[in-house]
Structures are given as structure tokens and as C-alpha cells.
Amino acid sequence: MSLDMRIDQLVAQQRLVLRRLAESVAHEGCRLLEVGSWCGDSAVVLGNVAKRNNGKLFCIDWWKGNIGTDLERTAMHQDVFHVFWRRMKKRGLAATAVPIRASSDVVAQVLRQRRFDMVFIDADHRYEQVKRDIANYAPLVKPGGILCGHDCEGWAEDFDSEMLQAGRDLDYHGNIHCGVVLAVSEAFEDVSINCAVWSVRAGHVPGEWKPTALKFPELPHSGIAPPVLMEEYRAYNLIRYRGSVIAVAHAAGEMDIASLNAEKIAELSRTNMLFSSPSVEQARKWVDELSSNQ
Numbered sequence: 001m002s003l004d005m006r007i008d009q010l011v012a013q014q015r016l017v018l019r020r021l022a023e024s025v026a027h028e029g030c031r032l033l034e035v036g037s038w039c040g041d042s043a044v045v046l047g048n049v050a051k052r053n054n055g056k057l058f059c060i061d062w063w064k065g066n067i068g069t070d071l072e073r074t075a076m077h078q079d080v081f082h083v084f085w086r087r088m089k090k091r092g093l094a095a096t097a098v099p100i101r102a103s104s105d106v107v108a109q110v111l112r113q114r115r116f117d118m119v120f121i122d123a124d125h126r127y128e129q130v131k132r133d134i135a136n137y138a139p140l141v142k143p144g145g146i147l148c149g150h151d152c153e154g155w156a157e158d159f160d161s162e163m164l165q166a167g168r169d170l171d172y173h174g175n176i177h178c179g180v181v182l183a184v185s186e187a188f189e190d191v192s193i194n195c196a197v198w199s200v201r202a203g204h205v206p207g208e209w210k211p212t213a214l215k216f217p218e219l220p221h222s223g224i225a226p227p228v229l230m231e232e233y234r235a236y237n238l239i240r241y242r243g244s245v246i247a248v249a250h251a252a253g254e255m256d257i258a259s260l261n262a263e264k265i266a267e268l269s270r271t272n273m274l275f276s277s278p279s280v281e282q283a284r285k286w287v288d289e290l291s292s293n294q
């Protein structure tokens, strides 16, 4: 097996979020469904929950990869479905996982009379297809069931709209899956986002959705969008984080903004290595002023 196959697509915290979401709807004979399985990372998580409840996990994927990405190039040379199915067998999930090999659009039509306890969407990340997957699969979720998906790094208002528009037709842009962020923000008034897994629960009236609002005490920062590099301006990186734009001087070296404590921030601010501003425009102005004073 080649090393560039990117077998694991989730980080540990995301597996935990996914498992908890599935457990919150699981019952004897439950039916879970995922759109986008690749080599089976999420399928193992969801499949285990289904198996413990004598249920099934339906895995929809064309196993051709995501158009225009490394996954597509990999799938041209390797049998990804084979890797997926071998993993399901090895993990004791061959009788639980039901692979359906076709495009998500086609399968949604075939399954339109069926209902599921949970649907997890993680296929094409481009805006139009995510929007279509949400529209096609939302009606397949039972009242009280969960619709959720991967790679939603925050709410649309967390990011510059210019950046989101520039990346909406790409798999991701500047580390953000802009198409997913935009489509999810448009589809629902409010959603839960935990470690980039978005989720809503179906109400009893069709089309009514509420954030799942599950608590993850072991993941205290799970709902916060990660820092995003907006641009380099003069000798600073301008980084959007928690509603502000943080300017970090190149001279400060590599740093993880999310892990800085108040004391460290104060120390860096005193030497103009870091400052916080309400917008990119304002940050640029302050960088200009600092540069002209030097």
C-alpha cells in the first residue's frame, strides 16, 4: 500500500465527536449512513456504534476520490475500495457496513423513501455539491435523528467573506473548507460545530433543525474555529482568530496563537511582536504606522 493514500482522514477528537453523535441516536437495529467513506476512517467509528446495536451502516462513495484533489489522483492508480473493504473486514464490520458504490446524487434518489437515524456527509467539499448533498440527504433523516458532516472549521461570520468566496469552488483554501462553511451556514440558522464536525438534530416538523448541542467536557475548545492566516503584510502575518485579527511579527518566529496565555500576549505586545485589531484593514494601518515610526 502506498504511503500517500491518506488512510486516516479524521483526528482523534473528531472520532470522539462522531462516536458520541452516533451513540446519541443509536438504538436496537439503528440505521446510520455516511456519504464519503474513502478508506473507512469514519466508517469504523460509525460501524462500531451500529454493530453494538445490531444495526447497519450504509457507506456511499464512488471510490474515485474528490475531483481535482490528491485523493482523485490516488484513486486513479490504486483500488481504494479494496483498502476500505479490507479494513471493514479486519475490524469485524463486514456484516454491518453496506457499501453503495455510486455518486451521492444518484444514491440520494434511490434511497429517497428510506429514513436513517444519522447521516454523516463527508464527500465533495465544494460549495455546490455540499449544498446539494445537504438538500438531498436532510429529508432522509428521521425526526429526532442527526444530520452532520466533516470539515466545517467555523461559521461563515468567523471568516472573511472574500476568502470564503475565493475558496468556495475548491476542496479547501487557506486550510479552510470554504464550500462546506458556506453551504452549512446557509442551510441552517444554527448548528453545533465541534472540532470541525457540524451537526443538527431533526425536529418533528419537516425542515426544522436544531443544533445537537452535545457537551464534550474533555474537549474544552472544540467549538472554536482554528486560527487562519489571512495574509502577510510587510513584516507581519495577519491571522484571524476568535473574532479579531492578530498581527504577529515575522521576527517572533513560529507560534501557535491558540495556545498563548495572557501573560505571553502582554509580553509580545510590549515589543510590538504581536497586536490585536478588529479587522484586516485596521491591522494593516497599524502595521504601516509601526513601520513608519521605526
Ligand SMILES: C[S@@+](CC[C@H](N)C(=O)[O-])C[C@H]1O[C@@H](n2cnc3c(N)ncnc32)[C@H](O)[C@@H]1O
Binding pocket: 007, 008, 009, 010, 035, 036, 037, 038, 039, 040, 041, 042, 043, 060, 061, 062, 063, 064, 065, 066, 067, 071, 102, 103, 104, 105, 122, 123, 124, 129
Ligand atoms: C474526504 S473523503 C471521505 C473520508 C472518510 N469520511 C473518512 O473518514 O476517511 C471523501 C470521499 O468522498 C468520495 N466522493 C467525492 N465526491 C463524491 C460524489 N459526488 N459521490 C460519491 N462519492 C464522492 C470520494 O471518493 C472520497 O472517498
